[in-house]
Amino acid sequence: MPKPLPWATVWVTGASTGIGRSIALQLAEAGVRVAASARTAGKLAALGPGIHGFPLDVSDSVAVASGVAQIEMELGPIDLAILGAGTYSPVDATALDPAVFSHAMTTNYLGTVNCLAALLPRMMARGSGHVSWIASVAGYVGLPKAAAYGPTKAALINLGESLAPELRRAGIKVSVINPGFVDTPLTKQNDFPMPFLMTADDAARRTISGLSAGRFEIAYPRRFAAILKLARLLPYPLFFKLIDKAVLK
Template identity: 45%
Template sequence: MSLPRMQPRDGVAWVTGASSGIGEAVALELAARGWTVAITARRLEQLEEIARRAAGLPGRIVAHAGDVTDTASMRAVVETIESVHGPIALAFLNAGVAPPTSGRILDIEALETALAVNTLGAARGLVAVLERMTSRGRGQIAVNASVVGYGGLPLAAAYGASKAAAIHLCETLKFDCDRLGIRLQLVNPGFIDTPMTRRNDFPMPFLLGIEEAGRRVVDGFEKGGFEITFPRRLSWTVKLVNLLPYPAYFWAIGRFTARYAQRRRN
């Protein structure tokens, strides 16, 4: 079965977590390519400001408040978007958080927050939009995860676990989505210059600007492969390291992170 690569004439695009960062950049890039883009987050004022910035672009942006941690809210947002603007042809389930940890080996509150937004938030969006796309027999959905989800890293238990779960979720659902005629994609970015990553106190190799990240994500929607990952110098390196046997993997990651820790101390 040939899976669709949706275009603006097929309906509207929906982007969650669009009040800043990658979600904002992707929404603006989609509007620049002619899409009507419905953007969702809890902060309606910020969404409306982004919508105003899209004035003059070939497409447009419309704001709809919604909370990805609330199943009823996600269903209501999808119903409103489709009743007002038309069918959702392309969904980018992007909402994500990197909660600060307390310094404990495992911070259960941080883990619960990360899973609630990064994993279950994506799942709630998937459920809400899959119901509509399944009835139409076509559609395109992308879920934003991270290269951090490829394997365990120091000090990333909460964030990494939530992104690893999102990756596994998409890998599993792809089989059913293929059968239903729905293209499911997985977005695994490396380090992007966003308000979230600016809090990091460690070096971020191959850091990309936010506008470039937005372009690469939307390019990936148009190309249609399962995984959209960038920069490849980072993502493929991490993939290769994760092929190592565990003793070699832990040694390599330990050496790499210890080197950067030493640089920070100096």
């Protein structure tokens, strides 16, 4: 990991488990002051020294606004936000439940927007800051079982592309993090082989390294991200043939 890291205070959402938890632990280990958010207060409290729990539900815009105010009052200005709170439920294409789609969009997409809406005016007033969020390589193309999840991640990638140019002029960096399969509670429910599966610690290391380099897109593992980006360019008959063979079999 690059040292020293360029941030004094970092806000991580989705910090109670998985990738967010590993990011919070690695940042604290490197001497960064970490504000950790998720809904489960007990898990945040157990993270350890240097990590301050600010439990909140990202889908509640009022709670998010007061959480951000409290973090800045207690820990000082947030230099970097890593917005990772997210949810995933595999979808059976033959039995769609709108409630699953609504929950995914409310948590993954609107939850991120709530955090940005609370934080950006403060960064804009300071003329500096760095905001990032965890989308996914599942946002590049539509994939089987990901009908509720994939569109939220495509929306998050598009959000980054939309906001980055104007925010850069206001002195604020934007980064979109696109992981492949990472071994966390979220992917435990998958009943199919996950190619290029990596650990949460490895994902956290790559995330922190990409953020300290100030990259707009941080995608890993690189080979899997490249394959899916190429798949996006294929004509649809070829694309669906590939999905039939590689995923549905």
